[in-house]
Amino acid sequence: MIAITNVRLIDGKGGLFEDATVIVDGADIYDVSTTDAGQIPAGAQIIDGNGMTMLPGLIDCHDHLASMGYGLADKWGLTEPLSQRHLRIASVLKQTLETGYTTVRDGGGLDAGFRMAVDEGLVPGPNLQVVLDIITPTGGIGDHASPSGYHHPAPPNPSLPNSVADGPTAARAKVREMILGGADAIKTGTTGGASSRPGLGPKDLHMGRDELEAIVDEAHAHRKRVMCHALGGPGLRMAVEVGVDSIEHGTHLDEDPDILPLMVENDVFYIPTFSVYIYHRAQGTPHGRARSEELLEHHVKSLQMAMEAGVKIVTGTDAGGWVHGNNAQEISCLVGAGMSPMEAIISATGRAAKCLGLDDRIGAVETGKSANLILVDSNPLDDVTTLEEGRSVRFVMKGGETVVDML
Numbered sequence: 001m002i003a004i005t006n007v008r009l010i011d012g013k014g015g016l017f018e019d020a021t022v023i024v025d026g027a028d029i030y031d032v033s034t035t036d037a038g039q040i041p042a043g044a045q046i047i048d049g050n051g052m053t054m055l056p057g058l059i060d061c062h063d064h065l066a067s068m069g070y071g072l073a074d075k076w077g078l079t080e081p082l083s084q085r086h087l088r089i090a091s092v093l094k095q096t097l098e099t100g101y102t103t104v105r106d107g108g109g110l111d112a113g114f115r116m117a118v119d120e121g122l123v124p125g126p127n128l129q130v131v132l133d134i135i136t137p138t139g140g141i142g143d144h145a146s147p148s149g150y151h152h153p154a155p156p157n158p159s160l161p162n163s164v165a166d167g168p169t170a171a172r173a174k175v176r177e178m179i180l181g182g183a184d185a186i187k188t189g190t191t192g193g194a195s196s197r198p199g200l201g202p203k204d205l206h207m208g209r210d211e212l213e214a215i216v217d218e219a220h221a222h223r224k225r226v227m228c229h230a231l232g233g234p235g236l237r238m239a240v241e242v243g244v245d246s247i248e249h250g251t252h253l254d255e256d257p258d259i260l261p262l263m264v265e266n267d268v269f270y271i272p273t274f275s276v277y278i279y280h281r282a283q284g285t286p287h288g289r290a291r292s293e294e295l296l297e298h299h300v301k302s303l304q305m306a307m308e309a310g311v312k313i314v315t316g317t318d319a320g321g322w323v324h325g326n327n328a329q330e331i332s333c334l335v336g337a338g339m340s341p342m343e344a345i346i347s348a349t350g351r352a353a354k355c356l357g358l359d360d361r362i363g364a365v366e367t368g369k370s371a372n373l374i375l376v377d378s379n380p381l382d383d384v385t386t387l388e389e390g391r392s393v394r395f396v397m398k399g400g401e402t403v404v405d406m407l
């Protein structure tokens with residue numbers, strides 16, 4: 001057993017305790033004491049956490065850990081040998097874990113082998129959920145075609161099925177193919193975005209309602225959640241109405257405020273992904289920059305209206321194609337857009353666990369949960385930016401195993 005004493009505890013569910021002791025037994029949290037430290041079992045190893053703040057291991061509900069750029073050659077896997085790419089991804093996994101992220105849901109591009117390798121202990125990394133790739137019709141956000149409509153003749157990675165499906169029957173079959181390939185959740189998209197091709201903008205619908213209904217129905221039949229990339233316009237409304245489980249981006253929710261109560265009623269999570277647009281604005285294509293500039297005001301307003309309406313908001317960076325290792329930037333973004341630091345931390349812990357359907361095991365520091373814990377040498381409630389790039393992280397434990405110890 002390990003007893004971590006004298007910590008300020010932010011428990012991931014809104015609780016704040018100034019002098020807590022947390023006891024870990026094997027892979028799980030055995031006891032959390034917030035009143036006195038006199039209950040330490042004999043023989044337990046004691047870690048003095050004086051001056052430290054403990055949080056649950058952080059969770060990113062939307063990243064792209066295998067993504068290293070937005071160019072076509074990158075999407076087709078032509079910029080380096082596959083082996084080198086896979087080792088690069090392994091280093092990203094390690095880096096992400098060491099910055100305090102013990103769970104990440106990948107929004108496309110990462111094959112199931114990475115999850116299996118982490119679970120087997122071959123490489124250090126966060127616990128992963130993968131979707132493999134984004135199911136959309138021809139020309140949609142998941143169609144990695146050239147500007148002339150040319151498709152790469154062979155898949156760059158045989159572990160990632162081609163994600164294009166036209167018509168409800170093909171869309172349904174594609175969901176089955178992703179699940180067969182090891183997908184933990186299903187990803188689709190109903191609109192363009194900042195980085196999508198010219199002519200497919202943030203409010204342009206590119207999928208039929210019958211196709212989306214087939215995807216959601218089939219995914220739910222397999223008890224898989226559906227992440228849906230949707231920025232605004234009719235595709236955003238359709239996604240909420242059909243019953244996806246999370247809206248990714250939702251930059252123009254402010255223009256359709258009557259969707260918000262429906263999101264609350266249907267239990268649809270909102271993952272705004274502010275981080276990625278910082279990079280699209282600064283480094284994107286000319287049309288990507290213009291789109292990201294245009295949506296900024298709507299995006300902030302959308303978050304504030306969603307908070308007001310009681311929509312469940314969780315963190316996801318979506319920033320993999322631009323940067324790795326700064327998943328906590330999204331926590332800062334939420335605070336910058338008007339969320340309190342405590343709420344933003346819940347969005348990256350307890351509520352994020354609910355979004356992934358893992359709240360029975362992770363997302364909170366409480367008895368019986370998996371021992372995913374971090375210690376930081378700051379009080380993030382005073383300044384959440386101290387979490388960025390793992391700057392304040394001094395200790396990381398995943399499933400009871402210490403993976404970073406700089407105490």
Ligand SMILES: [Zn+2]
Binds near residue numbers: 107
């Ligand atoms: Zn994404």
